[in-house]
Amino acid sequence: MSRFQDKVAIVTGAAGGIGLATAKRLASEGARLVLVDLDEARVQAMLPAVLQCGAPEAMAAGCDVSQELQVEATVNAAMSRFGRLDAVVNNAGLMTFKPLQEFSGADWNAVLGVDLLGAFFFIKNAFRHMKPGGAIVNISSIHALQTEALVAPYAAAKAAMLSLTRSAAIEGKELGIRTNAILPGAIETPMLRNNPQVKSGVEHLSASDVGKPEDIAAVVAYLASDDAAFVQGACLTVDGGRLAGL
Numbered sequence: 001m002s003r004f005q006d007k008v009a010i011v012t013g014a015a016g017g018i019g020l021a022t023a024k025r026l027a028s029e030g031a032r033l034v035l036v037d038l039d040e041a042r043v044q045a046m047l048p049a050v051l052q053c054g055a056p057e058a059m060a061a062g063c064d065v066s067q068e069l070q071v072e073a074t075v076n077a078a079m080s081r082f083g084r085l086d087a088v089v090n091n092a093g094l095m096t097f098k099p100l101q102e103f104s105g106a107d108w109n110a111v112l113g114v115d116l117l118g119a120f121f122f123i124k125n126a127f128r129h130m131k132p133g134g135a136i137v138n139i140s141s142i143h144a145l146q147t148e149a150l151v152a153p154y155a156a157a158k159a160a161m162l163s164l165t166r167s168a169a170i171e172g173k174e175l176g177i178r179t180n181a182i183l184p185g186a187i188e189t190p191m192l193r194n195n196p197q198v199k200s201g202v203e204h205l206s207a208s209d210v211g212k213p214e215d216i217a218a219v220v221a222y223l224a225s226d227d228a229a230f231v232q233g234a235c236l237t238v239d240g241g242r243l244a245g246l
């Protein structure tokens, strides 16, 4: 399949986990890739693997997605290098853990800055450059729907991301740009295993509850492709059925 031949995609949080799997999947379908991450050295080091998957070209950019000017500079650099932008995957994420009464306003701002504003800044800049046919995929979480103790700002940011998805879908429609969201369940990445609720067993996970980064990457590729041409403003849970049961 080469659904992304001649197309250019930006993936944030691409140094590992779901972001790297997504970059590799889009590369395997012919996309030229812009890999974005806070950890510039680590994301640079991923370039050979992404090229090996089939991307005709790829570049890496160090960028803190919570900083509007850095996002603008990153999108401008992608446009200068490739001259077009077809897909943006807002995947960079930050999860912090504290009891509600110990979280500060600064803690909240840090999480909202990455998980919500980071996506907004990329959508804003993508809208300036994308031609009709462009697609944005926001990586939210099942925490947008049901959550647990110690993660209040993360759950709030991921829920707000669904609202942002609907706003971008409505306003993008007249530009021919689609915006959709994925709500992953538990996915085998460092973020999952660093969660103290998972480590302690408070959040109980059976093996069948845990998916692979590639399971999400496949759905991102669908939503970013023309196969999803009539999918606009959708919020798709991809959790192996975990939330479906009582």
Ligand SMILES: NC(=O)c1ccc[n+]([C@@H]2O[C@H](COP(=O)([O-])OP(=O)(O)OC[C@H]3O[C@@H](n4cnc5c(N)ncnc54)[C@H](O)[C@@H]3O)[C@@H](O)[C@H]2O)c1
Residues within 6 Å of the ligand: 012, 013, 014, 015, 016, 017, 018, 019, 036, 037, 038, 039, 063, 064, 065, 066, 090, 091, 092, 093, 094, 114, 139, 140, 141, 142, 183, 184, 185, 186, 187, 188, 189, 190, 191, 192
């Ligand atoms: N793993 C899961 O179980 C799970 C479940 C639901 C949703 N998600 C979401 O999927 C996305 C990817 O998570 P993952 O599990 O692959 O985690 P991960 O920790 O492996 O990857 C997150 C990436 O984001 C980058 N990042 C963090 N802050 C950044 C910033 N300010 N600017 C740019 N990059 C930044 C990190 O450096 C890292 O490479 C996140 O948005 C996460 O909330 C993950």
